[in-house]
Amino acid sequence: MTAVLTVRDLSVRIAGLHILQGVSFDVAPTGVTVLLGRNGVGKTTTLRAILGLTPRGGEVRGEIRMAEQRLTERPTHRLVRDGLGYVPEDRCVFAGLTVAENLRLAERRGVKPAYDRVYELFPELLRRGRQRAGSLSGGQQQMLAIGRVLLSDNRLLLIDEPTKGLAPKVVTEVAEVLERVAVTVPVLLVEQNLAVVRRLASDAVVLAAGRVAWSGDAARLLGEPELTRSLLGVGSHTREVSA
Amino acid sequence: MTDLDVAPAPAATAAPARPHRWAALRPWTPLLALALAAVLPYSTLQLPGVFDGPVNSPGTLHLLAVCLIFGALAAGYDLLFGRTGLLSFGHALYFAAGVYGTDILVTRAGLPLWQAALLALTGGATLAALLGAVALRTAGIAFAMVTLAFAQVGAILVARDFGGLTGGEEGLPLDVAGVPAVFVGVTNTVNLYWLALAYLALVVFVVHRVSASPTGRVLAGIRDDERRIGVLGLDPYRFKLVAFTLSGALAAGGGVIYCLLVGGASPHITSSELTLSLLVMVVLGGPATRWGPVIGGMLYMYLDHRLTAFGSSSTVDALPSVLSGPLSQPLFVLGTVFILAVYFFPGGLAGLTTRLATLRRALSRR
Amino acid sequence: MSTIVLLTLTGLGLAALYFLVASGLSLVFGLADVLNFAHGLFLSVGAYGTWWAAQHLPGAGATGFGFVLAVAFGVVAGAVVAALVELVMIRPLYSRTIEQVLVTVGLSLAGVALLQATWGADPRPFPRPAWTQRVTDVLGAKVPNSGLLLIVAAAAVLAAILLFLRYTRYGLVIRAGVENREMVTALGIDVRKAFTLVFAIGGAAAALAGALGGVYFGSVSPGQGGSLLIFAFIVVVIGGMGSVVGSAYAAVAVGLLQQFVNYYGTSGAGDVCVVALLAIVLLLRPQGIAGKAATA
Numbered sequence: 001m002t003a004v005l006t007v008r009d010l011s012v013r014i015a016g017l018h019i020l021q022g023v024s025f026d027v028a029p030t031g032v033t034v035l036l037g038r039n040g041v042g043k044t045t046t047l048r049a050i051l052g053l054t055p056r057g058g059e060v061r062g063e064i065r066m067a068e069q070r071l072t073e074r075p076t077h078r079l080v081r082d083g084l085g086y087v088p089e090d091r092c093v094f095a096g097l098t099v100a101e102n103l104r105l106a107e108r109r110g111v112k113p114a115y116d117r118v119y120e121l122f123p124e125l126l127r128r129g130r131q132r133a134g135s136l137s138g139g140q141q142q143m144l145a146i147g148r149v150l151l152s153d154n155r156l157l158l159i160d161e162p163t164k165g166l167a168p169k170v171v172t173e174v175a176e177v178l179e180r181v182a183v184t185v186p187v188l189l190v191e192q193n194l195a196v197v198r199r200l201a202s203d204a205v206v207l208a209a210g211r212v213a214w215s216g217d218a219a220r221l222l223g224e225p226e227l228t229r230s231l232l233g234v235g236s237h238t239r240e241v242s243a
Numbered sequence: 244m245t246d247l248d249v250a251p252a253p254a255a256t257a258a259p260a261r262p263h264r265w266a267a268l269r270p271w272t273p274l275l276a277l278a279l280a281a282v283l284p285y286s287t288l289q290l291p292g293v294f295d296g297p298v299n300s301p302g303t304l305h306l307l308a309v310c311l312i313f314g315a316l317a318a319g320y321d322l323l324f325g326r327t328g329l330l331s332f333g334h335a336l337y338f339a340a341g342v343y344g345t346d347i348l349v350t351r352a353g354l355p356l357w358q359a360a361l362l363a364l365t366g367g368a369t370l371a372a373l374l375g376a377v378a379l380r381t382a383g384i385a386f387a388m389v390t391l392a393f394a395q396v397g398a399i400l401v402a403r404d405f406g407g408l409t410g411g412e413e414g415l416p417l418d419v420a421g422v423p424a425v426f427v428g429v430t431n432t433v434n435l436y437w438l439a440l441a442y443l444a445l446v447v448f449v450v451h452r453v454s455a456s457p458t459g460r461v462l463a464g465i466r467d468d469e470r471r472i473g474v475l476g477l478d479p480y481r482f483k484l485v486a487f488t489l490s491g492a493l494a495a496g497g498g499v500i501y502c503l504l505v506g507g508a509s510p511h512i513t514s515s516e517l518t519l520s521l522l523v524m525v526v527l528g529g530p531a532t533r534w535g536p537v538i539g540g541m542l543y544m545y546l547d548h549r550l551t552a553f554g555s556s557s558t559v560d561a562l563p564s565v566l567s568g569p570l571s572q573p574l575f576v577l578g579t580v581f582i583l584a585v586y587f588f589p590g591g592l593a594g595l596t597t598r599l600a601t602l603r604r605a606l607s608r609r
Numbered sequence: 610m611s612t613i614v615l616l617t618l619t620g621l622g623l624a625a626l627y628f629l630v631a632s633g634l635s636l637v638f639g640l641a642d643v644l645n646f647a648h649g650l651f652l653s654v655g656a657y658g659t660w661w662a663a664q665h666l667p668g669a670g671a672t673g674f675g676f677v678l679a680v681a682f683g684v685v686a687g688a689v690v691a692a693l694v695e696l697v698m699i700r701p702l703y704s705r706t707i708e709q710v711l712v713t714v715g716l717s718l719a720g721v722a723l724l725q726a727t728w729g730a731d732p733r734p735f736p737r738p739a740w741t742q743r744v745t746d747v748l749g750a751k752v753p754n755s756g757l758l759l760i761v762a763a764a765a766v767l768a769a770i771l772l773f774l775r776y777t778r779y780g781l782v783i784r785a786g787v788e789n790r791e792m793v794t795a796l797g798i799d800v801r802k803a804f805t806l807v808f809a810i811g812g813a814a815a816a817l818a819g820a821l822g823g824v825y826f827g828s829v830s831p832g833q834g835g836s837l838l839i840f841a842f843i844v845v846v847i848g849g850m851g852s853v854v855g856s857a858y859a860a861v862a863v864g865l866l867q868q869f870v871n872y873y874g875t876s877g878a879g880d881v882c883v884v885a886l887l888a889i890v891l892l893l894r895p896q897g898i899a900g901k902a903a904t905a
Contacts, residue, residue: 015468051795053791053794053795056704056705075794075799076794076795077794077795077796077797077798077799077800080794080795080796080797081797086795088792088795092789092792094784094785094788094789094792095788096784096788097781097784097785097788101781101784101785104778104781105781105782105785105793105796105798106796106797108796108797109797148796152797330707330710377888377891377892380891380892381891383706384638384642384644384706384710384850385846385850385891387644387710388644388842388843388845388846389846389887389888389891391839391842392839392842392843392846392884392887393884393888395839395880395884396880396881396884399877399880399881400877400881402877403875403876403877405875405877515835515839516718516835519646519714519717519718520718522711522714523714523715523718526711568726568727569722569723569726569727571726572722572723572725572726573722574718574719574721574722575718575719575722575723575726577718577719578715578716578717578718578719578720578722579715579719581711581714581715581718581719582698582712582715582716582719585702585708585711585712585715586701586702586712589708
């Protein structure tokens with residue numbers, strides 16, 4: 001199978017720091033590819049580099065392709081319109097806008113918004129349409145952030161730590177939703193919660209010291225406790241909360 | 244505030260050029276320039292087109308002294324803008340404190356000059372410390388606006404003539420009775436020129452020493468990334484306040500000499516436009532370089548003066564009115580040059596010389 | 610009593626002028642992080658545009674519909690100049706905040722000089738319909754109609770901007786962009802188009818301030834924009850950058866404070882009080898009355 005996204009020799013330098021030093025990996029055309037690694041290893045930097053969101057003064061080298069199309073040096077909004085959906089870390093919903101306005105903002109030009117799909121997954125968003133997004137709970141904000149990208153059909157979703165800071169019960173809900181979403185669209189997921197990873201991931205890419213330390217079948221990685229520990233330092237950096 | 248384009252460091256280390264005949268003299272260039280500037284008033288050289296009279300005529304020396312003072316002011320302002328990354332829009336206030344402080348203390352209070360100068364200087368420094376303490380609680384653009392607002396109060400106080408001290412819109416001519424005779428009268432312009440030169444040398448020396456000191460490295464760290472300084476356990480606020488106060492004190496010192504040079508105070512020196520021109524001088528010259536701001540400031544004042552004359556000259560009058568009108572406005576020319584400099588020469592004139600040096604090396608290698 | 614009414618209404622007139630300048634500044638800063646020193650130039654373009662149109666534009670004049678046409682010409686000129694400034698000068702320096710400020714500084718210096726070169730440094734008499742030079746009796750106070758005109762215009766502009774922000778797609782983009790510009794881009798929206806738009810809106814509002822301010826003061830001069838701009842900056846900081854409603858509140862507070870203190874204290878004391886108010890607000894609430902944090 002050909003990959004939906006290929007990253008080749010990606011290097012990112014921000015403020016003199018070499019955060020990524022030649023990262024290469026593929027994202028499978030189906031299922032969830034999970035990007036793992038200890039804190040500060042550059043997982044978020046990778047997602048943001050794919051989207052062209054590296055801060056000014058940062059330097060990006062290497063090649064990123066989605067279906068034979070080069071992504072680097074194209075403006076972010078074009079990439080997103082071409083079907084690259086992004087759910088950022090810390091959700092980044094617009095706190096001052098209502099839930100309905102947050103969704104309306106995410107409608108893409110020339111695409112009929114799939115409100116049915118979003119409201120079917122998250123009936124809560126329909127009920128709370130006139131509420132300000134800033135007054136939603138963390139879990140509800142995450143639903144909104146995911147709902148936002150699901151208004152349009154995407155070729156790939158980039159999802160950054162969707163369960164961060166959520167209560168265990170809500171983590172389970174989010175994982176359920178992502179499981180359903182991943183049936184129809186491939187996902188590149190950054191996730192620290194190994195229980196969630198276990199449930200969702202088909203492939204895994206592990207970053208360490210700015211490079212890819214391991215990549216392959218997610219089940220194999222998680223099936224070998226020694227490997228998991230050496231790569232991820234389970235216990236010191238990674239939480240395992242039931243999902 | 245931290246994404247300031249700083250002129251690239253001279254690439255001398257990268258390409259060890261052939262030892263030049265004059266290389267041994269290089270460290271002495273500033274002193275040579277200083278000595279040359281000091282003996283300049285003994286020259287009767289005529290430079291038609293550059294100066295109206297011979298170099299030692301009072302008119303030319305007056306213009307040169309103004310240029311020297313503003314070169315120094317720009318260097319002092321660069322301590323804030325180029326070296327600490329603080330965009331203050333209120334620097335005119337501390338300069339004006341020096342000018343009006345001296346003028347009022349001499350003319351209204353009848354103090355001898357040296358006392359008035361000392362009080363104006365400490366007053367200006369104290370004002371900078373107090374207002375800086377408030378303004379530095381904000382950062383970035385808000386800091387720019389707050390300093391602008393504070394300076395505006397100064398401008399209003401001066402223009403409305405509170406307490407009948409400042410002379411309002413008319414300005415306040417200096418009462419020369421309290422001023423030593425060596426600084427009075429057209430024939431003594433040369434003494435004021437030397438005073439201005441000494442002031443410039445002092446400011447360049449102070450700014451250079453401060454930026455080479457550990458404090459200066461902290462200031463540069465604040466400019467590049469303030470958080471990093473915080474992580475080191477240092478309080479950026481204190482260092483910024485030191486820079487702000489020192490820069491304000493240097494400006495007040497310049498005000499004292501400017502007051503003597505022009506023989507009084509007029510309200511236009513309190514305007515925000517003066518601060519804006521300081522900014523233009525620094526950016527044109529090259530922020531965070533030793534000579535860039537000085538040259539930028541001197542060139543700016545020279546052009547400001549000469550373009551006025553140039554604008555009313557017959558060459559410009561002969562042009563079609565579409566061109567002659569704008570060209571007769573020095574600020575139009577300088578503003579336009581400034582905008583172009585921001586786009587095309589981010590390092591200012593100082594950056595230009597390193598670029599030219601790179602170019603020369605590239606050419607000579609062939 | 611009539612003094613208080615008069616001071617209140619003239620204070621509100623001043624507030625209206627501040628608001629018209631500050632609303633655009635605030636939106637431009639909130640969305641694009643540009644501290645626009647050239648905003649005073651847009652005001653001058655509006656004033657001179659109206660002044661020029663009243664004499665030269667066919668159908669325009671100093672009275673009746675001709676005056677409306679002249680003002681409309683000035684406002685359109687302000688909006689066009691502002692949009693051009695954004696497209697040609699600000700956009701190439703995208704997200705380089707300091708350079709953008711420097712360019713607007715250069716533009717404000719060169720622009721005022723250009724106006725001076727073209728129409729001279731001295732104030733020019735401004736075309737004014739006769740009714741704006743009369744006064745209206747409000748609760749015993751004789752209030753100049755030109756002041757009332759300013760208040761009505763500013764209220765209309767406030768309402769129009771709020772409706773635009775609330776009910777249009779671009780309004781939504783602008784409100785979201787003020788909160789988190791990057792995330793707007795990450796939803797597939799070209800936020801730079803919104804930049805041009807807020808510049809145009811701000812330019813139009815400032816140009817209207819220039820035209821109606823010309824009526825209020827009776828004359829137009831190249832430096833007018835600059836002096837108003839400083840108080841508009843203060844209004845923006847007090848109101849919270851990016852908040853139009855905050856700007857409106859702050860403009861009213863600043864206008865009234867200035868007018869009352871200048872009347873009951875010495876002339877100029879009101880201006881000083883305004884800066885004191887700014888210092889107090891910044892020390893207590895660095896983010897202003899409303900809107901996002903004022904620290905960049």
